[in-house]
Amino acid sequence: MNMMDRIEHWGDTHHPAWMDIVRIALGVFLFAKGISFISDTAKLSHLVTGLDFHLYTVTAVHYVAFAHIFGGFLIAMGCLTRVASVIQIPILLTAVFFVNIRMGFSYLNSELWLSMITLMLVVTFSIIGSGRFSMDEWMKNHDK
Template identity: 35%
Template sequence: MEITQKIENWASLHYPAWFDFVRMGLGVFLFAKGFIVLSQIDAVQTFITNINLLNGSHINWSAQLLVQFIAYIHIIGGLFMAVGFITRLAIFFQIPILLGAVFFTMPGIRMSAENNLAQGGVNFVWSEINLTHNPVEWWTALITLILLISMFIIGSGPWSVDKYLEHYEEE
């Protein structure tokens, strides 16, 4: 038996019913967050452009394309998570975005263009604690990432389109 089948069997036996509501709520949250990212596209583009400038590379990231990709992944993935349709695939595309959000919004980190490790890289340096920095965005990203990883392992649950389609195909 493959490891994924073992995880699937364990998850189906030990799945808490309330976790479906968490999955639905997180899906709605990511769906809404996608629209928030689209509404604040200028600020996110500036952030991505600053990372590129600090990097010192001449790679021309298309900030607009990247921001739209992130927003639409949140919108589509959040909708799929909320209804429980191909949940693990939707989560698979969300996890790298949330890893980046946790990494780039971490309190006490500042970006420096001076990098002694690699040519053209971004050096992340611990700085003094900045009391004016509001870490709410970081905590939100971290909790969302933890929930996504948990849902990726456990699966979509009994109240989902995936489970309905599974039972529909058996009949």
């Protein structure tokens, strides 16, 4: 049993039912954030161009919006939760350490705190998985 299998097994055995509500709320939040990015691409473009990563701004904007919309939907449904969570991690790391921290580390910077909490939740769900009330669990039980 390799390390990933042990982490997956531990996450599946130590997943309380109330975490499913948190997972669904996180997925809905990410989905809504992706929709807001699509509806206001100018604001997201402005955030990405200020990073100086030498990325194509249009590509980065579409990647962030696509990952939030489809990743949020998958997380909310509990389908491929670990994969969808891992895809969110680079976006949220960038949001925490490069975008929102420039505005200051204070209680008034709510976007920073929201990004940090979302990052912690995404890392948590990439470890513990989707839980009992999810499409993954339903497919595993109905596959037999």
